[in-house]
Amino acid sequence: xxxxxxxxxxxxxxxxxxxxxxxxxxxxxxxxxxxxxxxxxxxxxxxxxxxxxxxxxxxxxxxxxxxxxxxxxxxxxxxxxxxxxxxxxxxxxxxxxxxxxxxxxxxxxxxxxxxxxxxxxxxxxxxxxxxxxxxxxxxxxxxxxxxxx
Numbered sequence: 001x002x003x004x005x006x007x008x009x010x011x012x013x014x015x016x017x018x019x020x021x022x023x024x025x026x027x028x029x030x031x032x033x034x035x036x037x038x039x040x041x042x043x044x045x046x047x048x049x050x051x052x053x054x055x056x057x058x059x060x061x062x063x064x065x066x067x068x069x070x071x072x073x074x075x076x077x078x079x080x081x082x083x084x085x086x087x088x089x090x091x092x093x094x095x096x097x098x099x100x101x102x103x104x105x106x107x108x109x110x111x112x113x114x115x116x117x118x119x120x121x122x123x124x125x126x127x128x129x130x131x132x133x134x135x136x137x138x139x140x141x142x143x144x145x146x147x148x149x
Contacts, residue, residue, distance in 0.1 A: 001052065001060065001149045004100070008108055009050050011101040013066055017045055020092045025070075025085065040073040041085065052149075060149050064111065066093070068139045074128065082135045086123050093121050093141035114144035 014029060021027035026042035028034050036042055048065040055061060068089050072082045096111040113120040120143075126136040 012098040016096045044069040064143045066141045070137045072135045074133045086137050089139045109147040111143045114142040
């Protein structure tokens with residue numbers, strides 16, 4: 001397996017979801033230095049995994065969990081904004097093309113939603129964060145594919 005595969009997965013997943021956020025909402029990676037003061041809404045990407053299970057020489061089952069934490073400052077103009085953003089990101093939880101970003105950019109494989117799960121996309125609404133005017137929710141998607149690496 002190529003030692004760059006984890007980086008290719010993370011950068012491809014980040015590119016996929018940041019393209020959706022572009023122009024609509026601030027997009028951040030987990031642990032990225034940030035200043036959210038003054039922002040009304042933002043989404044933070046966290047990727048759990050990937051996990052690999054080798055089935056044959058160079059043939060792996062790749063499993064990844066993608067979590068998008070959505071934060072919205074509450075306003076009287078649109079009380080449903082947190083739900084709109086959850087719906088937007090849920091609708092983009094589809095096949096993610098994985099490219100060799102940083103190594104020429106060529107296509108590696110496609111990462112589809114895990115079809116073995118009863119629910120491969122999960123939304124959770126956490127409500128208002130105590131002592132603030134912020135609401136939080138998350139969209140989690142579970143991906144899995146068998147590929148040659």
